[in-house]
Amino acid sequence: MLNFDRQPPQSDTDRPLPLKRTPTLGRLRAMITSPNLIGIHTHFFGGHTVPHEEPECKACIKGVPYRWHGWVSAIQAANRLHFIFEFTAQAGEVFQTYFEAHQTLRGCIFDAERMHHRRNGRVILQVKPGDLAQLALPEPPDLEACLRIIWQLPAEPTTEATKKNGQRALHVNNADHFLADRLGLPAPKKTKAS
Ligand SMILES: [Zn+2]
Numbered sequence: 001m002l003n004f005d006r007q008p009p010q011s012d013t014d015r016p017l018p019l020k021r022t023p024t025l026g027r028l029r030a031m032i033t034s035p036n037l038i039g040i041h042t043h044f045f046g047g048h049t050v051p052h053e054e055p056e057c058k059a060c061i062k063g064v065p066y067r068w069h070g071w072v073s074a075i076q077a078a079n080r081l082h083f084i085f086e087f088t089a090q091a092g093e094v095f096q097t098y099f100e101a102h103q104t105l106r107g108c109i110f111d112a113e114r115m116h117h118r119r120n121g122r123v124i125l126q127v128k129p130g131d132l133a134q135l136a137l138p139e140p141p142d143l144e145a146c147l148r149i150i151w152q153l154p155a156e157p158t159t160e161a162t163k164k165n166g167q168r169a170l171h172v173n174n175a176d177h178f179l180a181d182r183l184g185l186p187a188p189k190k191t192k193a194s
Pocket residue numbers: 043051052053056057058059060066
């Protein structure tokens with residue numbers, strides 16, 4: 001007996017997406033799929049981007065400065081690739097202003113390019129609302145869980161301090177599935193909700 005689905009399974013839509021930044025050459029045009037952005041201070045420490053943890057993390061103790069980064073999920077116009085877009089605080093303000101005007105970022109079309117097309121040049125971001133009715137946008141991923149995988153962090157907040165700071169608990173089950181997927185392990189067994 002063949003059981004056809006009308007929708008791909010949840011685990012496929014939850015797969016961590018590739019991370020992209022504003023290109024040095026050319027321009028990135030995409031439509032945002034997540035309802036809002038998420039952001040955190042990060043350090044460049046030990047050759048990697050790592051999130052800063054309150055009140056003081058290993059990188060802070062070594063005197064490494066931190067800067068804010070934000071992320072949204074988006075569909076690239078050129079090839080329909082669903083990806084996570086990383087940006088700095090200055091570009092984040094543009095998204096924040098859009099969010100305040102529209103109460104969501106989902107459906108926002110943005111063009112991102114670098115001033116003078118220089119490596120690490122200032123990002124010029126232009127935003128405008130897209131026509132959501134014309135497009136079937138995919139469901140956004142769990143951005144926090146995707147970032148935890150990118151940073152190779154455990155699925156749960158590791159310290160009491162982060163819990164006390166009101167960080168919401170992650171979807172641990174989903175994160176287990178992402179990890180299993182990434183590492184090529186069998187997915188953890190689902191416990192059926194009654
Ligand atoms: Zn830190």
